[in-house]
Amino acid sequence: MKEQLEEIRRRSLAELADDASEAAIEAVRIRTLGRAGELTEIMRGMRDVPQAERPMLGQLVNQIKREIEARIEELKSRNQQLALDRSLSEAALDVTLPGAKVPRGRIHPVTQILERMLAILVAMGFEVENTQDIEDDFHNFGALNFPPNHPAREMQDTFFVPGAMLLRTHTSNGQIRVMERRRPPLAVVCPGKCYRRDDLSVRASPMFTQIEGFMVDRRGRITMAHLKGLLAEFARAFFGPDTKVRFRASFFPFTEPSAELDIHCLLCAGAGCPVCKQSGWTEVLGCGMIHPNVLRAVKLDPDEYGGFAFGMGVERTGLMALGIDDMRLFFENDLRFLAQFSAISGGTR
Numbered sequence: 605m606k607e608q609l610e611e612i613r614r615r616s617l618a619e620l621a622d623d624a625s626e627a628a629i630e631a632v633r634i635r636t637l638g639r640a641g642e643l644t645e646i647m648r649g650m651r652d653v654p655q656a657e658r659p660m661l662g663q664l665v666n667q668i669k670r671e672i673e674a675r676i677e678e679l680k681s682r683n684q685q686l687a688l689d690r691s692l693s694e695a696a697l698d699v700t701l702p703g704a705k706v707p708r709g710r711i712h713p714v715t716q717i718l719e720r721m722l723a724i725l726v727a728m729g730f731e732v733e734n735t736q737d738i739e740d741d742f743h744n745f746g747a748l749n750f751p752p753n754h755p756a757r758e759m760q761d762t763f764f765v766p767g768a769m770l771l772r773t774h775t776s777n778g779q780i781r782v783m784e785r786r787r788p789p790l791a792v793v794c795p796g797k798c799y800r801r802d803d804l805s806v807r808a809s810p811m812f813t814q815i816e817g818f819m820v821d822r823r824g825r826i827t828m829a830h831l832k833g834l835l836a837e838f839a840r841a842f843f844g845p846d847t848k849v850r851f852r853a854s855f856f857p858f859t860e861p862s863a864e865l866d867i868h869c870l871l872c873a874g875a876g877c878p879v880c881k882q883s884g885w886t887e888v889l890g891c892g893m894i895h896p897n898v899l900r901a902v903k904l905d906p907d908e909y910g911g912f913a914f915g916m917g918v919e920r921t922g923l924m925a926l927g928i929d930d931m932r933l934f935f936e937n938d939l940r941f942l943a944q945f946s947a948i949s950g951g952t953r
């Protein structure tokens with residue numbers, strides 16, 4: 605009997621090897637510990653064993669039972685751990701893998717340039733006021749001292765809208781709109797879209813952006829020298845501290861005297877190129893002292909009030925600052941172009 609027990613122990617533990625399958629473990633359990641298992645049978649047959657041997661054999665059976673049970677427990681928890689490790693490693697998230705890129709939109713370069721220009725002007729004390737794109741003849745032309753037969757008023761230059769309206773050809777309407785509502789002292793910039801019957805080309809577009817600026821106070825307080833100093837400072841802030849500027853006499857109906865501000869061409873550094881028409885200089889803006897007739901049109905007495913105005917094109921100035929030589933790029937919506945301007949630091953700075 606004892607040998608038989610030792611044999612059951614040896615064989616069972618041998619079958620419960622480290623790599624035993626679930627099924628093999630279960631088979632050993634049923635064969636030894638089950639209801640009709642070998643050890644169960646031996647316990648049942650104990651009454652036929654001589655009294656004296658019973659305690660020793662009973663102990664041995666219990667000991668073997670515990671050994672087998674413990675071994676089965678050990679294997680089962682070991683298999684569970686292995687299965688857990690396996691499933692964890694299969695489902696694992698590899699945080700070192702590169703993520704899927706979510707495409708991000710960007711501010712259009714023209715808007716970025718506009719915002720930089722406005723930031724400089726706002727830092728100088730100007731307020732920003734938006735005025736309307738669809739205008740009447742009075743606010744776009746008449747009040748700005750355009751004579752009745754001025755060529756800009758003709759069909760081939762201006763988009764007319766039914767109802768005796770037109771798409772503004774410049775943001776100078778902002779001067780009139782703001783001064784009709786507010787009295788001096790005023791220091792205001794009016795950004796916005798303008799429209800002219802031009803074909804899209806290297807240097808022009810039928811829709812473009814301008815910033816109009818003006819400053820009005822009691823007569824004599826604001827001089828041409830203020831205008832010059834302000835615009836030269838603006839040019840240095842926008843294009844870079846070493847920017848060379850020059851003022852050139854010009855003509856606009858709504859200013860007297862009138863001037864244009866040129867900067868040294870940034871594309872060719874003054875050497876002459878197609879963009880500056882070989883002159884080495886590029887026109888950046890128009891400006892001047894507000895014409896008395898403009899003040900009269902907004903019911904300000906030119907003997908009491910005076911000031912200056914300026915107007916600049918955002919796209920053209922932006923071309924300079926970015927070193928780009930074709931206006932059409934701004935309007936073609938080619939993402940390969942637009943994506944290059946995630947944050948324009950601007951100019952030569």
Ligand code: DAH
Nearest residue numbers: 774776890891892913914915
């Ligand atoms: N309105 C002019 C244009 O469309 C730009 C301009 C020139 C505005 C001189 C001004 C100015 O205020 O004084 O081209």
